[in-house]
Amino acid sequence: MSSAPHDHPVNPLPPVIVALFLVIVGLEAMFSLGARGILGGPEAVGWRQAAIQDYGFNAEVFAWMRQQGLWPMEHLKRFGTYIFIHGSFTHALIGGVMLLALGKFVAEVFAQWATLVLFVASAVVGALVFGFVGPERPWLMGTFPGVYGLIGGFTYLMWLKLGQMGAKQYRAFTLIGLLMALQLVFGLLFGANSTWVADVAGFASGFVLSFFLAPGGWAKIRAKIRHR
Structure with missing residues (x-):
């Protein structure tokens, strides 16, 4: 028996997740090749640090904006751009793999636009919370707060x-509990930093937003309000 011409042995990745992953991989390839002198000449060695300075999220800059009451776009953009800048190849690799795994699961249920909103909004909330509590290590970079937002979406689907x-719905929180335990272990072994606050905030916002972004979510919420 032959399979249908459109059957795939592996379900294709959702386009929005592929696009996000390609941006991350493309930037990391540029930084890594530049650091090795393969691309861009001698000045390319500093591309990563320059990108962190220009596009990473900085808690001290955020504090300055609050104190001065000034919100220049060159700094506001950091809330969204920091997720594409990583501190190393390994950092980007782990974040990219988690993005593919969690993003595929969530985007197969959520609409493409809803998946993107979930990822970006969770990253923004993660940076916002980090900006208030993480000034001792002011730099935040990498896709993890957004990925943790996708974990929030995954947890919501498992909870449903x-x-x-x-079954007992608290089991839906097994994954986030495991990840937080691993963060604790790594923090004890190698020294903790406050970036985990952004991850937790990203997860919490992702879980809450899923009530509105999941298929039929807003309609269900309105129905419950009307019923009450």
């Missing part, structure tokens, strides 16, 4: 599924 099955 377990509820429909009549």
Whole structure:
């Protein structure tokens, strides 16, 4: 028996996740090749640091904006651009793999636009919370707060599924609990920093936003309000 011409042995990745991943990989390739002198000449060695300075999120800059009451676009953009800048190849690799894995699962249920909103909004909230509590290590970079937002979406879907099955819904939080435990272990071994606050904030915002962004989510919420 032959399979249908449109059947795939592996489900294709959602376009929005592929696009995000390609941006991350493309920038990391440019930084890595530049640091090795393969691309861009001698000045390319400093591309990564220059990108961090220009596009990374900085808690001290955020504090300055609050104190001065000034919100220049050159600094506001950092809330969205920091997710594409990583401190190393390994940092980008781990973040990219997690983006593909969690993004594929979430985007197969959520609409493409909803997945993008979930990812970006969680990253923005993560940076915002980090800006208030993380000034001792002011720089925040990398895709993890956005990825943790996708984990929030994943947790929401598992929470719904377990509820429909009549199972204990707290089991939906097993993944985030495991990840936080790993962060604690790594923090004890190698020294903790406050970037985990952005990850937790990203997860929480992703979970809450999923109530509105999931298919039929807003309609269900309005129905419950009307019923009450």
